[in-house]
Amino acid sequence: MSRSLKALIGPSILNSDLSKLFEESQKLIDNGADYLHLDVMDGHFVPNLTFGHPIVKCLRNHIKDAFFETHMMVSRPEQWIAPMADAGVNQYTFHIEPITNVEEICRKIKEHGMKAGVAIKPGTPVEEVEEYISVADMVLIMTVEPGFGGQKFMEDQMAKVQYLRKHYPLLNIEVDGGVGPSTIDCCADAGANMIVSGTAVTGSKDQMATIKLLRDTVQTAIDKVKNTE
Numbered sequence: 001m002s003r004s005l006k007a008l009i010g011p012s013i014l015n016s017d018l019s020k021l022f023e024e025s026q027k028l029i030d031n032g033a034d035y036l037h038l039d040v041m042d043g044h045f046v047p048n049l050t051f052g053h054p055i056v057k058c059l060r061n062h063i064k065d066a067f068f069e070t071h072m073m074v075s076r077p078e079q080w081i082a083p084m085a086d087a088g089v090n091q092y093t094f095h096i097e098p099i100t101n102v103e104e105i106c107r108k109i110k111e112h113g114m115k116a117g118v119a120i121k122p123g124t125p126v127e128e129v130e131e132y133i134s135v136a137d138m139v140l141i142m143t144v145e146p147g148f149g150g151q152k153f154m155e156d157q158m159a160k161v162q163y164l165r166k167h168y169p170l171l172n173i174e175v176d177g178g179v180g181p182s183t184i185d186c187c188a189d190a191g192a193n194m195i196v197s198g199t200a201v202t203g204s205k206d207q208m209a210t211i212k213l214l215r216d217t218v219q220t221a222i223d224k225v226k227n228t229e
């Protein structure tokens with residue numbers, strides 16, 4: 001059987017009421033989220049702070065089955081691999097900008113039983129992440145400057161997604177930042193298949209419909225390409 005791409009929607013709880021982290025997360029899963037995207041910030045790599053492995057572990061104690069991706073916006077990604085694995089994280093996605101030992105970090109993440117995601121900021125050329133595709137499970141192309149939810153989608157980043165999709169037809173490509181119903185066509189047409197959406201989903205009156213619309217749009221684009229092959 002040949003492998004094929006799948007549209008997956010991973011809402012970010014960054015801009016939701018974090019005092020109700022469990023309730024907000026469970027609601028997203030009940031409304032059809034394929035995975036949860038948990039934004040971890042250290043106040044150093046980005047000018048903001050969120051939460052770390054102790055909170056992720058508490059969340060995992062209440063939500064046993066969902067796939068957890070942590071988006072590590074941290075200066076020392078190596079430091080948090082073991083604690084995040086212990087917290088029950090499934091995918092550890094980190095930025096390549098502050099470090100030089102990307103391959104080693106990917107290896108360690110996998111040794112700890114997690115999938116490895118490599119992320120780049122808008123100012124980082126796609127070629128810099130391309131060299132790690134063979135050792136990573138996913139590439140994250142940021143579509144805002146990392147650090148805050150609710151920012152404007154940067155359409156110019158789609159050239160990176162198009163480039164990766166053209167050269168790596170089965171690569172999991174994630175986009176994150178300002179993605180919602182008004183920008184999803186752009187992401188789907190460029191070839192992204194893993195969609196992080198924060199404000200547009202958590203702030204939606206009908207979360208289930210919004211998640212479905214995002215997934216259907218991306219799956220339709222994937223199927224269109226498949227049918228022309």
Ligand SMILES: O=C(CO)[C@H](O)[C@H](O)COP(=O)(O)O
Pocket residue numbers: 012014015037039071144145146147148149150151176177178179196197198199200
């Ligand atoms: O990594 C992030 C910010 O650094 C968030 O995942 C992202 O911003 C999601 O929120 P929104 O959809 O509101 O932009």
Ligand SMILES: [Fe+2]
Pocket residue numbers: 012037038039071176196
């Ligand atoms: Fe994120």
